[in-house]
Amino acid sequence: MNAFAIGLYEFQVKDGRYEAIVDLENKTCTCREFQLDQLPRAHAFTAMRVHNVPYESKCSKYYKSKYLMIAYSELIHPVGDQSDWIPPKDVCYEVVYISSSGGLFY
Structure with missing residues (x-):
């Protein structure tokens, strides 16, 4: 990939046939x-x-060690075996359709 400055903070990046502006x-x-x-x-x-x-x-500050340590500092309980789960009734009957373009709708 090659990058070319097009402004003070903007760059055109070319990757073979694909081009992106950063x-x-x-x-x-x-x-x-x-x-x-x-x-x-x-x-x-x-x-x-x-x-x-x-x-x-x-990088977002949330990817930095300090924030990752905070995110995982509390005890995280395992969710148990899926066969023991009791889903809420409104979720049990909700049907999710996938469109031909790959998007989800309910």
Whole structure:
């Protein structure tokens, strides 16, 4: 992959036949992985590597050790065997359909 500056914080990243626009200031990419995961992915990593931006500066704080330790500091009880679960009645009868485009609807 190659990254080309198109602005102070924006980069065009080319990966063979695919092209993405990465905005490091707003933590976005046209592939949407950067903003959905709040974690840099391939396109953002390429732009950061080429332009010497530290990777950890663009990760969500929730991926950092401090927050992971807090998230798992409480006791987490196992859920037991699935055959012992008693689901709420309104969930038992809810039907989920998958559209031809892959989206879910109820």
